[in-house]
Amino acid sequence: xxxxxxxxxxxxxxxxxGQSAVSxxxxxxxxxxxxxxxxxxxxxxxAGIRSLLIAVNGEYAEAxxxxxxxxxxxxxxxxSGG
Numbered sequence: 001x002x003x004x005x006x007x008x009x010x011x012x013x014x015x016x017x018g019q020s021a022v023s024x025x026x027x028x029x030x031x032x033x034x035x036x037x038x039x040x041x042x043x044x045x046x047a048g049i050r051s052l053l054i055a056v057n058g059e060y061a062e063a064x065x066x067x068x069x070x071x072x073x074x075x076x077x078x079x080s081g082g
Contacts, residue, residue, distance in 0.1 A: 005067060007039065008074040013052070016045040026069055032056065033063035035073065051078045 005026040014020055024038050032054050040047040053076040054061050060076075067073070 003069040005035065005069050005071065005073055007035070008072070010074065011077040011079075012049060013046055013075045013077050016049075017043050026067060030067050031063060032061045032065045032067060032073075035067060036063070039075070046075070049077055052076070053078075 003026055004023045006021050006023055008021050009017055009019060022039070022043070024035060024042065026035065026038075036052075036054065046052070055074045055076055056065060056067065056071050058072070
């Protein structure tokens with residue numbers, strides 16, 4: 001079954017896409033890594049961001065974590081310090 005998942009964007013990820021959230025197609029059994037691949041295909045500018053973190057339901061997620069369409073996903077760009 002195919003559905004989509006909403007991904008919240010912050011900082012530079014929001015600037016690059018011009019949106020605060022994007023909807024990404026999600027296949028059954030997709031992982032965080034699969035989602036990131038989809039996002040990079042749809043928004044190539046985001047592929048240039050190093051050390052982009054992904055949070056699922058408020059917790060940092062590893063690439064092999066599986067997703068469901070009910071998860072809340074956020075892309076967290078690196079924070080530049082001064």
